[in-house]
Amino acid sequence: MSCRTFLSLLTLLLSPLSQFARVWIPDADEVWKSAELTKNYKHGDSTLHLTLEDGMDIEHKLDDKTKNLPHLRNPDILVGENDLTALSYLHEPAVLHNLKVRFTDSKLIYTYCGIVLVAINPYENLPIYGSDIINAYSGQNMGDMDPHIFAVAEEAYKQMARDERNQSIIVSGESGAGKTVSAKYAMRYFATVSGAATEANVEEKVLASNPIMEAIGNAKTTRNDNSSRFGKYIEIGFDKRYRIIGANMRTYLLEKSRVVFQADEERNYHIFYQLCASSHLPEFKNLKLGKTQTLSIGWLDAQETYIKPIPRLQASNARDALAKHIYAKVFNWIVDHVNKSLRATVKQHSFIGVLDIYGFETFEINSFEQFCINYANEKLQQQFNMHVFKLEQEEYLKEQIPWTLIDFYDNQPCINLIEAKMGVLDLLDEECKMPKGSDDSWAQKLYNTHLKTCSLFEKPRMSNKAFIIQHFADKVQYQCDGFLEKNKDTVNEEQINVLKASKVCAKVTSPTGTAPGGRTRLSVKPKEVRSGASSKEHKKTVGCQFRNSLAMLMETLNATTPHYVRCIKPNDLKFPFTFDPKRAVQQLRACGVLETIRISAAGFPSRWTYQEFFSRYRVLMKQKDVLSDRRLTCRNVLEKLVQDQDKYQFGKTKIFFRAGQVAYLEKLRADKLRKACVRIQKTIRCWLVRKKYLRKKHAAITIQRYTRGHQARCLVKYMRQTLAAITIQKFQRMCVQRKPRRPIRAQEHQNSHITFTGTNSFFLPLSPQLLRNHKAVFIQKHVRGWLARQRYKRSLRAIVYLQCCIRRMKAKKELKKLKIEARSVEHFKKLNVGMENKIMQLQRKLDEQAKDNRVTSERLNCLETSHAVESEKLKVEVSKLKGIEEEAKNNANRVTSLLEQLERLRKELTTTQKEKKTIEDWATKYRDEMEKVRDEEGGGIEKEKMTRALAEETQQLESDLNEERSRYQNLLTEHLRLEERYDDLKEEITLSDVTRGMDTSLTLKLQKRVTELEQEKSSLRNELENKEEQFQRARVRVQPQYYTILLQYYAVLLYYNHSLTYFTRQELDSENKKLKHDLTAMRQSLLGNAGAGAGAPGSPPYKVLMDQLNSSCEELEVRKEEVLILRSQLVSQKEAMQHKVGYMEGPTHTHTHGHVQTHTCTLTHAQTRIYAQLNEDRELWLVYEGLEETNRLLEGQMQQQRRSYDNEVEVLRGELQSVKEENNRQQQLLAQNLQLPPEARIEASLQHEITRLTNENLDLMEQLEKQDKTIRKLKKQLKVFSKKIGEMGGKEGDMVEETVRPVNIPRREKDFQGMLEYKKEDELKLVKNLILELKPRGVAVNLIPGLPAYILFMCLRHADYVNDDQKVRTLLTSTINSIKKILKKRGDDFETVSFWLSNTCRFLHCLKQYSGDESFMKHNTPKQNDHCLSNFDLAEYRQVLSDLAIQIYQQLIKCMENILQPMIVSGMLEHETIQGVSGVKPTGLRKRTSSIADEGTYTLESILRQLSAFHSTMCQHGTDPELIKQVVKQQFYIIGAVTLNNLLLRKDMCSWSKGMQIRYNVSQLEEWLRDKSLMLCGAKETLEPLIQAAQLLQVKKKTDEDAEAICSMCNSLSTSQIVKVLNLYTPVNEFEERVSVTFIRTIQTRLRDRCETPQLLMDTKIIYPVTFPFNPSSLALETIQIPGSLNLAFLTRV
Secondary structure, three states: OOHHHHHHHHHHHHOOOOOOOEEEEEEOOOEEEEEEEOOOOOOOOOEEEEEEOOOOEEEEEOOOOOOOOOEEOOOHHHOOOOEHHHOOOOOHHHHHHHHHHHHHHOOOOEEEEOOEEEEEOOOOOOOOOOHHHHHHHOOOOOOOOOOOHHHHHHHHHHHHHHHOOOEEEEEEOOOOOOHHHHHHHHHHHHHHHHOEOOOOOHHHHHHHHHHHHHHHHEEOOOOOOOEEOOEEEEEEEEOOOOOEEEEEEEEEOOOHHHHOOOOOOOOOEHHHHHHHHOOOOHHHHHHOOOOOOOOOOOOOOOOOOOOOOOOHHHHHHHHHHHHHHHHHHHHHHHHHHHHHHHOOOOOOOEEEEEEEOOOOOOOOOEOHHHHHHHHHHHHHHHHHHHHHHHHHHHHHHHHOOOOOOOOOOOOHHHHHHHHOOOOHHHHHHHHHHOOOOOHHHHHHHHHHHHOOOOOOEEOOOOOOOEEEEEOOOOEEEEEOOOHHHHHHOOOOHHHHHHHHHOOOHHHHHOOOOEOOOOOEOOOOOOOOOOHHHHHHHHOOOHHHHHHHHHHHHHHHHHOOEEEEEEEEOOOOOOOOOOOOHHHHHHHHHHHOHHHHHHHHHHOOOEEEEHHHHHHHOHHHOOHHHOOOOHHHHHHHHHHHHOOOHHHEEEOOOEEEEOOOHHHHHHHHHHHHHHHHHHHHHHHHHHHHHHHHHHHHHHHHHHHHHHHHHHHHHHHHHHHHHHHHHHHHHHHHHHHHHHHHHHHHHHHHHHHHHHHHHHOHHHHHHHHHHHHHHHHHHHHHHHHHHHHHHHHHHHHHHHHHHHHHHHHHHHHHHHHHHHHHHHHOHHHHHHHOOOHHHHHHHHHHHHHHHHHHHHHHHHHHHHHHHHHHHHHHHHHHHHHHHHHHHHHHHHOHHHHHHHHHHHHHHHHHHHHHHHHHHHHHHHHHHHHHHHHHHHHHHOHHHHHHHHHHHHHHHHHHHHHHHHHHHHHHHHHHHHHHHHHHHHHHHHHHHHHOOOOOOOOHHHHHHHHHHHHHHHHHHHHHHHHHHHHHHHHHHHHHHHHHHHHHHHHHHHHHHHHHHHHHHHHHHHHHHHHHHHHHHHHHHHHHHHHHOOOOOOOOOOOHHHHHHHHHHHHHHHHHHHHHHHHHHHHHHHHHHHHHHHHHHHHHHOHHHOOOOHHHHHHHOOOOHHHHHHHHHHHOOOOHHHHHHHHHHHHHHHHHHHHHHHHHHHHHHHHHHHHHHHHHHHHHHHHHHHHHHHHOOHHHHHHHHHHHHHHHHHHHHHHHHHHHHHHHHHHHHHHHHHHHHHHHHHHHHOOHHHHHHOOOOOOOOOOOOOOOOOOEEOOHHHHHHHHHHHHHOOOHHHHHHHOOOOHHHHHHHHHHHHHHHOOOHHHHHHHHHHHHHHHHHHHHHOOOOHHHHHHHHHHHHHHHHHHHHOOOOHHHOOOOOHHHHHOOOOOOOOHHHHHHHHHHHHHHHHHHHHHHHHHHHHHHHHHHHHOOOOOOOOOOOOOOOOOOOOOOOOOOOOOHHHHHHHHHHHHHHHHHOOOOHHHHHHHHHHHHHHHHHHHHHHHHOOHHHOOHHHHHHHHHHHHHHHHHHHHOOOOOOOHHHHOHHHHHHHHHHHOOOOOHHHHHHHHHHOOOOOHHHHHHHHHHOOOOOOOOOOOOHHHHHHHHHHOOOOOOOOOOOOOOOOOOOOOOOOOOOOOOHHHOOOOHHHOOOOOEEO
């Protein structure tokens, strides 16, 4: 900045008003008008030359006495601020204009004014009080969001929890301003955020008390249809966990006179009209209400009648006093009962009070009620001033800046005038005690006492029955008539006694009722009450009672931290969003808002942090002024910019400015930016003009060059023509001259010839000379030609060289020019014009192309897989057909059956061909008809309609499916919540013996459920006993015959068993001996024939050896298995025999088998002998057990045969179906071939034959590979055996001499079947080590993903293998319960939740993969198919596990939301990712969060790092890719919804630069998706509303074309969201323009036909319905190894 510029600015600052300065001047209609100076103001001028906004020129005269200049207007950039204290010029017109702009233009009803929230009644229902708005404001700092009643409530709630101090919210304003509604919304916020500590729903009771109080305390007035005619203070109690436990209400100054008198166009209290409207109900018949009656006291039970003659006026006054007294007592009685129902049952830890009290009132006639109301407002205003003053002082002391006392208005003199000794109230009470006191005498006492001593008290000129008091808001004239009567509020003693004697009224009018203040009296009265006590209490004046209750209220407020809400009534006609400046400024003066502004303006109202100041005014600094220390930099710059150091102060963290200094700095900044803009414009214009000049110059030179060239060519042409003409003339003349001389020359020639002939001898000597001359001429000719050509070449080279020099010079100039342009910024701007949009378009195109490529590749993969599957199917079908053909050759019966089937198929083929022909005929006919119809009616349109309808129906079905899924998953969430609640209740019941907190209804329900379960248990037990008795009876009936047959059969079976064992053993011994003999023979033959090639592979001995060895190995394996089976049978028989010995002969079983013994006595003697013989060795029951075992084996074999038969039938059916399909396919191919021409038919048949031969070749190749593998395996075995034989040959002597020892053939290990065996008692240990005590981090890093799921499934497979249903059930139940337990314990740990979500899904996939269902076995290997479950169908448990996975998924989403929630707003909105784009605007007392990244502030990088951490953790845990996509989609939805919601609630974020920041942040998120290959997961689409909101902030918003573009662009935003963003749009710099109201109305008109929900904010609690696509595992179960770190050594691999 130059010195001259700085001096001009300093002169402008010292001269308050200069030309073009904008000021505010008073106006009778609009209170204040804006105007602009047309001439500079000079000191001493009496008038100002102004121009109004409508263009009118006026002269404004200054006050001759004060010479006060008009108020300066704030810059446009500061208009519409959230906080009035952020305005640079703080005065009444600035405040009024700011409120008007926010209310009428932006439709914002809330504005901060320091610590005060100004609320303007919109007279319209606004969608800004829903639960979504409450959730948005919950936990936020007060300055971070737009002003709102919820922000004040959140600040009070937060300070109560943080500072351990009670809070108060003081809501004031005149009637109709919206006090009651504001208090109601504050209480609703507390009820929603805090909840209740018990199940009694205290918060609902608190809200439900409002309609009761409104019915008995509200009435219709001229200003408000629902005016509160009393003040109330509600204390909402909280416990130590800050949950609502109760409430208490105090009331103040009920307007009792309304019961007996109402002004014109006003009504009585609502309750009377409600009673009359409900008089027909049976509950109100005893009240004897008529259609026109409003109050009746005929239901009083009077015992005696008194007749006393009094004047009519006195009688009416006595009646009115009694009515008022009764209503006041009823009112207090209702308040007392409301308090009883809201009373806390536990100890109160803290409270928040909500004061809903009348504001300052002044009418044409003001009486005692207005006097009390204004007295209360004086007290509240004093408390408010002291609190504001205290906060200012604390702020200055905290920042350690010099503190000087601020002169603020103290209304203590006015309060002393009212309540001090000999004050208005004191004199009034004194006059009420006088026997002949009157209003006139009281007025005279006031005049005599205060008229000359107090400047705040005045007497009207034209009245002796009124007085004027100068209140803090305005002067008010009070009429003295009725003051004494209203203050006395006397009721006859006889009437009071009658009320006390009444049975009904005694409860209401009892002395132990509620005091006028609303606080319940808890003192205990003695039985005998003095007669004078009640009269003394009753004789206490209304003024005295009100003063005492007000003192109690002030004591409570002073003990709390207050928060202020000032309600403003914008107009008296109740028009929505209509602002009356007169009424508004009147209320602003009355409610203390302007006093707050005045106190703030007296000090340092504007406050900036050093970083914010540096960011805002960096343009005013030079590069050398910028230091590393921001504080020192700001100090140096301010000392240069502002010379007067009293205009600012440096605090510890902030800079404090006097009023107007920010506007001055803003002017300097705007001028600097304007100069920079002018300089840029100058340079650009110069560059454009120069470019235009150069372009014109180049064009002129080009034209000149072409013109000169044309002229030169014309000249050359002219010269050529002239030369040609001369030549022609020359030759023409020569011809003309030659013609007359031709005969003469001919004659001369003839003569010369004759002479030459004659004189030949004379010319002969001359011929050499002529010859030489001729040659010389020839040589000269060529030399001259060569010389001419050389000269031409030299000239050409010179010309070319000259052209090169000239072109080089021009190229250098052009290069220099391009270098200059390349260095300029404008060149880059020109190159990059629309580059951002182009890049985004290209990126979108790339995304679309990538998407298309992926879709195409997926389609190709699908086609390949389907082709492979089809080829496999065809191969299988061919192999099946081959097998069928072979079976048909071998089995004649099947051949005949197949022939019959074939014949039947042929018949079917003929019928199908006939049907096909008929269908084809019908199709051709139908096609012709359709073509005709299409030609007639336009089939394309119908097809498009049908396609569109089909697409819409499909979309609707998909949406319905998603809704059903989300509804089902929400029900699961609710079920989980109820389960947790049930578990908590059980824990509370077990831990505590006292059940006071439980609800009685819940206890009764639980007891009822317990009794039902006990009854069900007893009924089941009885049913079980009945079944056992029936079984015993049947057994007794069957046993005699059964045992008779069994004994005979058992003898045969025992003999057979013994013989079988004997023969088996003998057979084994003989086989052993035979094998030994064969082995010795082989060895001898080998040793005897030992030679050079005896042991070589392929030799005869080698073949004999191998054949015998293979056969012996096979026989040995068979015999070993038989031996093992026999041994197991023998062991089981021995154990059964030992177990049954005592059962047959022990005394303990005599009773059990008494029936058997009774029936066996009737057996014959032979049967008894057989029984004794059989039972000699005590083997009878052994035989019985063996028979049972045999029956079970036979039954199992029968079932197995039946299953194999069923499988075979199914296979045959499948083969038949495949044959049918193949036949149909062949028929289709044949029909298609018949329709083709002959050449194409031959080609198709050849192609079909080629494919068939190719498939056969592939099959043969596979068989060949298998045979090669077998050959290689046999070769390896031969090598091993030959090696062993060679070793055996070295020990020849030993083998001959010694006896032949048996060869030790090792037993082959059985293949591992992928099962884990455990004992029943180890189940708890398994669950504990594998689930409860497992650390996910170590498992995820070191072991395979999903290892716990695999281990659990392998244990489950073994339980299924052994057919133990109890084991299966307990294992699954304990697994599910343990997972729930660990998630309940560590549900806030993301790694734990992600780990068990992955394992639960893997366990679910294993249950599906190995279930035996064909739909899940497609991708299994044959080995995996062998591992399928064989005994149990676990489909129900799969559903349970699916529900558990859904619950874990929802818990994972909540866990991620809790982690991401604090980062989103800071990283996506507040942090400046692109530094320097968005400027910081001035802030007021309500500081918002700084957008500059400090330590601990979240940035976009923080969000991306957290997302990467989530993604890597889920990938390490082996989460399914499809599930990861759904999780990422949910994450991005949360980010977009939270960001958009905060954008819609923050005016400071709605600017063009912030839109650019958001778009950049969204592009970074998209880049993250691209890096993780997640672009197709649907996450990008969830950010579409946020992207459109950012675009809306950046597009033009002026013309109708812009409105049309916005409507078409913002299809993902609702109408209310679009209008909200446009209303909140705020220019950050002066060069930006606000959105006009006309444009917003145009948008609303265009979007009127949209069908959408009116909800403003997005629902951040939505969780998309999750699906778990089947993902089979390729991991073989038999290869899984269990690490020792899991402590699962008790598991045995099977």
